[in-house]
Amino acid sequence: MQHWKGLVAAASFAAIGTGATAATCTGNWAAGGSGNIQETEFTVTQNIPDGSSVLDQFCVTTDSNIGENDSESTVAGLFGIADWSLATKSDGPDGDGVLSWATMPIDDTSGGDWAISNMDNYSSVMLVLKAGRTFGAFLLTAADVMAGEWTTSRELSHASVYYGGEPAPVPIPATVLLLLGGLGGIASLRFRKKS
Incomplete structure (x- = not known):
């Protein structure tokens, strides 16, 4: 179930140089009827070898009744x-550790590098940045190691x-299939000899 006060669509998509793709979103939050608008902009760049993939993103403005942090339910x-x-x-061991930081964003800063190890090959990986009363969620192009700037x-x-989802299946190398075929052939020859 989604609990959001509002969603703000992407402010822009921009390609930055060869092999990198960036996405930017802006979240707005109106402070408790005071009319004060808090705006937060998030940008994530992912380094992609062929430069062909584009990130997708949402900026989520959470309702103060359900808390301001991202969570599995939000x-x-x-x-x-x-x-x-x-x-x-980045601020505690709250997750299950299936994916891990190779380079962790540093809290209380406004930019830097990030890298994520995805050794089980999950095809759907999301990076969420939380600042102020909004957070930006970025769908990444999955790989064993994903990296970029924020x-x-x-x-x-x-x-x-x-x-x-589930981890991507590990492909069986062609050499294993050839080996199995060869062993099957040897077994059938031995069976023929005995007959």
């Missing part, structure tokens, strides 16, 4: 995935990594 349904699992977080217009509260 990100449920983003990018068409019903159940995201929290893998790791910025926020406010100091980072924390960054989280979520994964969805």
Whole structure:
């Protein structure tokens, strides 16, 4: 179930150089009827070898009644995935550790590098940046190791990594199939000899 006060669509998509793709979103939050609008901009760049993939993103403005942090329940349904699992977080060991930071965003800063190890090959990986009363959720192009840069217009509260679905199956190398075929051939020859 999704609990959001509002969603703000992407402010822009921009390709930055060869092999990198960036996405930016802006979240707005009206402070308790006071008319004060808090705006936070999030940008994530992912380094992609062929430069062909584009990130997708949502900026989520949370309702103060349900809390201001991202969680498995507040990100449920983003990018068409019903159940995201929290893998790791920059401000504590709250996740299950299925994916891990190779380079963790540093809390209380407004930009830097990030890298995520995805050794089980999950095809759906999401990076969430939380700052102020909004968070930006970025669907990444999945790989064994994903990396890039991030910025926020406010100091980072924390960054989280979520994964969805099942790990991609490990392909069986062709040599294994040839070996199995060869062993089967030898077995049938031995069976023929005995007959």
